[in-house]
Each structure stands twice: as structure tokens, then as C-alpha cells.
Amino acid sequence: MIASVVFFAVAFxxxxxxxxxxxxxxxxxxxxxxxxxxxxxxxxxxxxxxPFLGLFQAIIYAGAVMVIxxxxxxALGQEETGPRIGSVQTGLTYVAAALLLVQFYWAIVRSGxxxxxxxxxxxxxxxxxxxxxxxxxxxxxxxxxxxxAVPFExxxxxxVGAMIGAVILSRRSWS
Amino acid sequence: xxxxxxxxxxxxxxxxTVGVIGALTRKSxxxxxxxxxxxxxxxxxxxxxxxxxxxxxxxxxxxLFILAVSAAEAAVGVAIVVAFIRRRGTTDIxxxxxxxx
Numbered sequence: 260m261i262a263s264v265v266f267f268a269v270a271f272x273x274x275x276x277x278x279x280x281x282x283x284x285x286x287x288x289x290x291x292x293x294x295x296x297x298x299x300x301x302x303x304x305x306x307x308x309x310p311f312l313g314l315f316q317a318i319i320y321a322g323a324v325m326v327i328x329x330x331x332x333x334a335l336g337q338e339e340t341g342p343r344i345g346s347v348q349t350g351l352t353y354v355a356a357a358l359l360l361v362q363f364y365w366a367i368v369r370s371g372x373x374x375x376x377x378x379x380x381x382x383x384x385x386x387x388x389x390x391x392x393x394x395x396x397x398x399x400x401x402x403x404x405x406x407x408a409v410p411f412e413x414x415x416x417x418x419v420g421a422m423i424g425a426v427i428l429s430r431r432s433w434s
Numbered sequence: 435x436x437x438x439x440x441x442x443x444x445x446x447x448x449x450x451t452v453g454v455i456g457a458l459t460r461k462s463x464x465x466x467x468x469x470x471x472x473x474x475x476x477x478x479x480x481x482x483x484x485x486x487x488x489x490x491x492x493x494x495x496x497x498l499f500i501l502a503v504s505a506a507e508a509a510v511g512v513a514i515v516v517a518f519i520r521r522r523g524t525t526d527i528x529x530x531x532x533x534x535x
Contacts (some may be wrong), residue, residue: 266437270445281456285475289515293468307486309494324508352458356451363447372439374535382490414502421506428513
């Protein structure tokens with residue numbers, strides 16, 4: 260009961276933040292709306308029994324990414340630009356968005372997805388030759404270094420490449 | 435009432451649709467970039483809910499990879515926006531017409 264109340268409150272906050280991001284004219288409010296939305300999604304991860312990923316979400320998104328973006332907004336871009344009302348592109352976008360909503364809603368209702376498994380219906384996760392309870396960081400880490408070892412290393416390469424690329428892109432001169 | 439898989443999927447669809455509207459209708463490059471991040475977040479919610487539904491942690495691992503990719507995207511994207519503001523003095527994406535035919 261309490262979990263469903265928390266879910267609806269957090270889902271409402273996430274949707275409210277998304278609306279503030281897309282429809283508010285001021286970029287600062289938009290950035291703060293995005294922060295609210297990502298933090299609420301982090302709470303949803305806790306509700307889904309993977310609490311440490313909710314923590315990662317709060318640190319990486321609401322911490323790192325949002326601080327960078329809000330810094331850019333404060334330092335450089337103060338102009339207020341709302342949605343382009345009236346153009347052909349805006350009209351087509353709303354038609355496409357409505358179609359997307361109807362299609363996904365139809366697919367979800369038709370799939371007949373039931374409630375989440377609880378207790379004994381939620382088996383332990385096999386990772387690295389051992390069974391761990393669902394949602395523990397032991398299971399997650401074992402999975403990361405056994406089944407997903409190669410993507411893990413590729414992700415580190417990607418981060419190094421992005422870091423070097425960001426430094427090169429934000430140099431002052433191209434000499 | 436108990437919260438089922440469908441509730442999470444509907445929420446993810448709403449967030450994704452709002453992100454699509456933002457990415458296609460806003461003029462500021464920063465807001466477009468943040469809307470794309472919102473769409474990535476909606477996909478993350480689907481990954482987590484499906485992983486919980488099937489009792490597998492693979493969805494959570496994919497969410498971690500998407501977090502890494504979006505952090506890399508944020509670094510490069512913000513650097514591009516900064517370079518763009520230096521050249522054109524605005525974040526209006528209509529001003530990015532150098533490669534327009």
C-alpha cells in the first residue's frame with residue numbers, strides 16, 4: 260500500500276519535471292526540472308529493489324551531468340526560448356507524439372503484463388558461478404566482471420575517448 | 435492496488451513522449467540535449483522494470499552502461515555547445531547551418 264503511494268507520488272514528480280524541462284521558457288527552470296525528473300527516477304530504482312543503481316542515478320545525473328549543464332546555462336546561455344508554436348514541424352511533432360502514445364499504450368495493455376514476483380517467486384540471480392539474492396551489489400558486480408566483462412572494458416575506453424574529445428573540442432584555438 | 439509492470443511501462447512511455455516533443459520542438463541546443471537524456475532515462479526505467487519482472491539483473495547492468503554512455507555524451511555534447519556558443523554567440527540550433535545544403 261505504502262509502496263503504491265510512493266510510486267504514484269514519485270511518478271508524478273518525474274512527469275512534472277519532464278514537463279518543466281520541455282515547456283518552461285527559462286533554461287534554468289528547465290535544467291532544475293530535469294534534475295527533479297532524474298532524482299525521481301532514481302527513487303523508482305529503489306522501489307524496483309536495485310537501490311544502489313538509484314544512488315548511481317542520483318550521483319551521475321543529478322550530480323555530475325546536471326551540474327555541468329546548469330554551469331553552462333549560468334555562464335553562457337541566458338536567452339529564453341520556448342517551443343516554436345505554429346510551425347509545421349511543431350504540428351507534425353505533436354501528431355507523431357500522439358501516435359507514439361496510442362501505439363505504446365495499446366501494446367502495453369495487450370501484453371497483459373502482471374504484477375512483479377515477490378518472495379520465493381523471485382529466484383536468486385546466478386552470477387559468476389554463485390547464486391546471489393536479487394538486487395544485491397554482489398550479484399551485480401559478479402555479473403559485471405563475468406558475463407559483461409568485455410562491454411565493461413569497452414565502456415571505460417569510451418569514457419577515456421569522450422574525456423579527450425571534450426578537452427580537444429573546448430580548446431580556444433585550433434592551431 | 436499493487437504496482438505492476440504496466441504502471442512502470444506507462445510512466446516510461448509518457449516520459450519518452452515528452453522527451454520526443456522537447457527534442458523536436460525546442461530551439462535551445464541545451465534543452466534538446468537534455469530532452470534526449472530524458473528519453474534515455476525512460477528507456478532505463480523500462481530496462482529496470484523488465485529486469486525486476488523476470489528476476490534478472492541484466493537489465494540493471496544495461497542501465498549502468500547507458501549511464502556511462504550518457505555521461506560520455508554529456509561531456510562531448512556540452513563541449514560542442516560551448517564551442518558553438520564561442521563561434522556563433524547563441525545556442526539556437528537554427529544557427530547551426532554550416533553543413534546545410
